[in-house]
Amino acid sequence: MNFELTEEQTLIQDTARQFAEGVLEPKAAELDATAEPEILKSHLSQLAELGFMGLNVSETYGGAEVGTVAFSLAITELARACASTAVSVSVSNMVAEVIQAIGTEAQKQQYLPKLCSGEFYGGSFCLTETEAGSDPAAMKTRAVKDGDSWVLNGTKVWISTAAIAGVYVVWAVTDPDAPKGKGISCFLVPAGTPGLKVGKPEQKMGQKGSGTHEVVFEDCRIPLDALMGAENQGFKIAVTELAGGRIGIASLALGVAGAALDYARDYIKERKQFGRPLADFQGLQWMLADHYTEMEAARLLTMQAAFLKEAGKPFAQQASMAKLMATEKGNLACYAALQLLGANGYMKDYPLERFARDIRVTSIYEGTSEIQKVIIARNLFSS
Structure with a gap:
């Protein structure tokens, strides 16, 4: 099994990371505090110029046509900086995909170029x-x-x-x-x-x-x-598209949780108590080790679901498993990361409280964790 990304997938990931760090991160706290639609619209317009609003849409209609794996990688990187922007990108890509999948040629020609180009901010x-x-x-x-x-x-x-x-x-x-x-x-x-x-x-x-x-x-x-x-x-269309949307939300949870864990890791390397960096204490090391391991498992589940979807194979059960794992473990990871910052984690001066608020809904929308378990169990017992 080859886990290496293609050159194109790596390029998409790197581009998303650079955009997230350079454009999204400086505005994320302000967007969260003000909910100013012009900030979000600016983000989405710039992402459309980069091809991120039609990642799995045919080039015939103005899409990037890079596949589901690249889509997942992009959403993860964007979510590391701004979950609000990432979810908007994920939903609009889902809308574009359903139009491409079942729309008439006239419907595709009418709507897909506008979604992909940024003429529409989203769907x-x-x-x-x-x-x-x-x-x-x-x-x-x-x-x-x-x-x-x-x-x-x-x-x-x-x-x-x-x-x-x-x-x-x-x-x-x-x-x-x-x-x-x-x-x-x-x-x-x-x-x-x-x-x-x-x-x-x-x-x-x-x-x-x-x-x-x-x-x-x-x-x-x-x-x-x-x-x-x-x-x-x-x-039937709704059920199929929701399964694809779950890959997007799993990817988003990976991004938010990853950013939270990385921030907490770097913080405890600098923060001292009892005359030593917090990172020297084994209990805190093990706390991070557990959460990084769980999120890596969630990442592999998400990549598996994305690969299956891209290959045109059944993927609904794997998408539910990925969403369940990424969102439930992602919530725990964000709360653990906040805990590592102590009182500072609870303050708006630090991004951890935003990460914890942003990730909470991932185990609710696009199908609750309980619904994911129903889907998984139904597949287990249907054979």
């Missing part, structure tokens, strides 16, 4: 509802045919980048009489469509720089050709 993935989070098949949003249009009514919640998105991928019930999960379709709704309303940003614990909003559809009229994929077959 939004509108699946979750108040009573349809871990159970998205229970959604209530409806799409009804009316002449030459579909009319959407319903509300989506926890939608990332909704305020700056150029296009929304929206799931709605099109056959209410079908068995649960069987009568759902997928639609493309451009920003500015009458009847589409974006609510105020949610007040979140972490990743504050990436806006999360309610998106309301009130008699939102879209053309019949806004349907993406086959009618009543949209739930």
Whole structure:
């Protein structure tokens, strides 16, 4: 088994690292404190120029076409500096991938170049509802045919980048009489469509720089050709794309946890107590050894899932394992790193408190850790 990165993958990783250190890191604390959308939009525009908004999209539509492994490496490096920017990049890449996978040629030509080039700051993935989070098949949003249009009514919640998105991928019930999960379709709704309303940003614990909003559809009229994929077959699309999204969130957790551990390691090499550097104490050495080992295991799981997806092989179970491991162990790593800084870790003068807040949601969104265990167990017992 060859673990060596290709020249192209190394270039993507190095470019992401340089951008993170030079552009994201100096602005990360300010973006977290102010949630200023212009800062995020500037980041996303620059990343689009570097090809990071369509990493797994064909060059035909303006994408970089570098594959899932490179995508994972890029998200990890970006997240080391700014989780808010990284999650925005991850979600928009997921939107672009679903359009590429099931969109018509006209839909691809209309939306993908705009997502990849930065003409659109991003895209939004509108699946979750108040009573349809871990159970998205229970959604209530409806799409009804009316002449030459579909009319959407319903509300989506926890939608990332909704305020700056150029296009929304929206799931709605099109056959209410079908068995649960069987009568759902997928639609493309451009920003500015009458009847589409974006609510105020949610007040979140972490990743504050990436806006999360309610998106309301009130008699939102879209053309019949806004349907993406086959009618009543949209739930399968959602499940497939969520599996890919989990690679992105696992990668993000790797980045945040890695940055936290590295900061704590460097801190205890300099900080002295009892006349000695804290790094001389075996208990603290072993604490870091455990967490670095766990995160390396999570990295290998994530790379395996990314490799399988890129190779066109089944990867859903591996993606769930990677997300479960990276996010759960990443949360523990960030809290341990904060603990190593003592009272300083709790202060905003140091980045550890931000890392701890930013990583917390990774074990919740794109499917909770509990849902990942359900998926893993289902695969274990289905053979």
